[in-house]
Amino acid sequence: MNLAHTTAIVTGASAGIGRQTALRLARAGARVGLAARSEDKLRFLQEEIHAAGGSAVALPVDIRSAASTRSAAAKAENELGPVNLLVNNAGAFNAIGPFWEVDPETWWNDVSTNLQGAFLCCRAFVPAMMERQTGRIVNVVGGGTGVPFPMGSAYGSSKAALMRFTESIAAELEGTGVKVIALFPGLVRTAMTELQLESPAGQKWLPRIRELFAEGADVPPTAAAELVAEIAAGRWDALAGRATDVRFDHVRIKENIAVIKDQDLLTLRLTGEQFLEGWTQRRDAIRSEPND
Numbered sequence: 001m002n003l004a005h006t007t008a009i010v011t012g013a014s015a016g017i018g019r020q021t022a023l024r025l026a027r028a029g030a031r032v033g034l035a036a037r038s039e040d041k042l043r044f045l046q047e048e049i050h051a052a053g054g055s056a057v058a059l060p061v062d063i064r065s066a067a068s069t070r071s072a073a074a075k076a077e078n079e080l081g082p083v084n085l086l087v088n089n090a091g092a093f094n095a096i097g098p099f100w101e102v103d104p105e106t107w108w109n110d111v112s113t114n115l116q117g118a119f120l121c122c123r124a125f126v127p128a129m130m131e132r133q134t135g136r137i138v139n140v141v142g143g144g145t146g147v148p149f150p151m152g153s154a155y156g157s158s159k160a161a162l163m164r165f166t167e168s169i170a171a172e173l174e175g176t177g178v179k180v181i182a183l184f185p186g187l188v189r190t191a192m193t194e195l196q197l198e199s200p201a202g203q204k205w206l207p208r209i210r211e212l213f214a215e216g217a218d219v220p221p222t223a224a225a226e227l228v229a230e231i232a233a234g235r236w237d238a239l240a241g242r243a244t245d246v247r248f249d250h251v252r253i254k255e256n257i258a259v260i261k262d263q264d265l266l267t268l269r270l271t272g273e274q275f276l277e278g279w280t281q282r283r284d285a286i287r288s289e290p291n292d
Contacts, residue, residue: 011090019045170240185221
């Protein structure tokens with residue numbers, strides 16, 4: 001896979017999935033902007049990439065700040081060149097437990113990092129992609145996107161919102177040459193999941209996470225990194241506005257793109273045809289009622 005014409009920004013690049021993604025993209029020839037708050041870790045990763053013959057620049061940034069993301073975008077464009085791949089990977093999951101017990105600021109920080117961070121990064125990098133009529137955005141979603149996530153309501157709510165954000169901006173960007181795809185990385189052993197495994201709150205409220213690891217349900221962070229590289233190469237452009245998953249049978253997915261689009265699969269949708277039909281009928285009836 002040759003990504004020599006790719007300039008990528010990876011948020012949350014200092015560890016876990018983000019770190020492996022940055023390394024994978026660099027090995028394929030991409031120039032990589034390493035974005036995270038931990039400057040020391042970013043410098044270490046930058047040196048590792050340079051030692052292997054790759055190109056990277058550390059971009060210390062707080063993705064919850066519009067000014068910080070704009071500054072990072074300007075530095076990336078100046079030192080790496082036009083950015084045509086944005087990987088919104090940075091995430092937070094610190095609010096563990098019943099929503100009425102968790103600290104409100106911790107709860108909101110999870111939402112802000114996972115959702116607002118992706119929004120601000122897109123806002124910082126996408127206008128230039130639109131101007132050049134080319135670019136790809138990968139939004140890393142996760143648990144709670146399509147199902148409830150009790151005891152992790154902030155994380156689950158923010159990831160569901162990130163999926164809807166993916167669909168919404170994909171529609172807004174249709175015809176601009178910029179593609180947006182959501183990615184499920186699977187259960188990965190990272191600092192985030194270590195908190196769920198080792199913290200008192202995690203052990204009390206999220207015992208299922210430990211069970212899943214014990215059952216071998218986890219996947220390595222390199223799986224997500226490989227899928228991001230494929231997206232960067234344009235192999236998944238047909239799924240713009242939808243989600244893909246490292247655990248999918250990708251051969252089967254590619255063979256059924258027409259079915260996926262026809263049935264509107266791999267999206268965030270309400271279910272129940274009768275409910276939707278009834279809602280549509282009621283909406284149309286309201287619209288047709290004469291005004292007083």
